[in-house]
Amino acid sequence: MIDYDEIASNYSKHRDIHPKVLEGLISSENIKKGSNVLEVGCGTGNYITAICQTVGASSYGIDPSEEMLKKARARTGEVLFKKEKAENLDFEDCFDLIFSVDVIHHLDSPSQYFEKAYESLNKDGKICTVTDSEWIIENREPLSKYFPETIEADLERYPKIDELKTCMAEVGFTEIQGNVVEQTKQITDLQAYREKTFSVLHLITDEAYEEGITRMKKDLMKGPIRRISRYFLLWGTKK
Template identity: 50%
Template sequence: MIDYNDLAQKYLQHRRVHPQVLKELVKSSGITNKSQVLEIGCGTGIYSIAIQQQVPMKCWAIDQSEEMLKIAASQSSTITFLQGRVEALNFEDNYFDFVFSVDVIHHIEDIIPYFAEGFRVLKPGGKICSVTDSEEIIQNRRPLAFYFPETIDVDLKRYHSIYVLRARMQQAGFRDIQHTQVEFPYEITDIQAYRDKIFSCLHLISPESYQNGLSRMEQDLLDGPIKGNSRYSLLWGTKKARIVFV
């Protein structure tokens, strides 16, 4: 089990917003400066902070990790950061216009309460977005799948498939369910984030496999930057307003 309290400082040092994920979250959520937004599993809060810089709305963000939240609160005084678990949200019904998470749902074994709670706290017409990796993305991650091939099986078992996620969203009551993908090609000149194991799958492979991948990265870096391509799946759903016939 990964303890995110131990990773908080390393997240602050290495984790950055994915520009295309940010762009999609702002554009497709339809939020305005009158919106109320909730991020679940916010970590150090990078996404809430970046979204609020573009659209100055009211924002709440929760995480289970106290250390992540301490860092998040030190980065923004205009977001309400709260400790909590995604399976039991401490908010009233019909409160938010937009609920989102980035890289969180693969940590949640039972996603039925995750979607049920998301649905409950959204206003009618509100949207949810879960940013995750599809099976195809897991199999082709650059550089992870290339240098650490053991991560493929580990994460195919750990991540919920897009098919299952869509079905659970439908069961929770979401409609207009849509799956979009984004990518961001980049060059890696420093592999400290891999040494610091900020990618949770690196904690779940054998030490030999991890060392082997790291040595290959170090070797390849001698010839120049390593090519990376960060890809994500975004799963969107809407809590439809009920039409009442009188």
């Protein structure tokens, strides 16, 4: 069990915005000044804060970790943050867009979340689930390369894209479609990996983790390590 209150400080330091994900969210016609936007599992508030500041949307964030929310509230006073689980959304016809980033695999019941999200959206409102497909998990750089044990760990906990599509259709979402975004960066510092900022590093053995870090250190001495960050954006509409 990962304690997100315990790792909130590391998340705040090392987890940043994927520019292509933000671009994809902002390009939705459901985000504009005055729109009501909710981020589910907002963590330290990176994305919803950026949307609020960039677009001027009325912005809200929920997360079950109080320590994560403390970091989010320290970031901005323009977003309303609340401690709540995704499956317990209690709104009706409130939002133009509900989105989550790297959250769906943490939920006890994705289907219950989709039901609550559907009820919480306005007519023609959209939902976007930013997650990892099986292919993305298997081809991560550098995680899958240096910590191959993370592949099995994440394949077990991430819902398959087809399963998510089925759940969405069953509760009434239409126009269900998805696309992959990608960004390449160079890693010159291993601090985020040393502090296990990526939750799956808490799910492999200490031995596997230490072996991976050792390999990364050796390769980093030769030059920067390539990081390819990919996400699958899964969209649906309430008609």
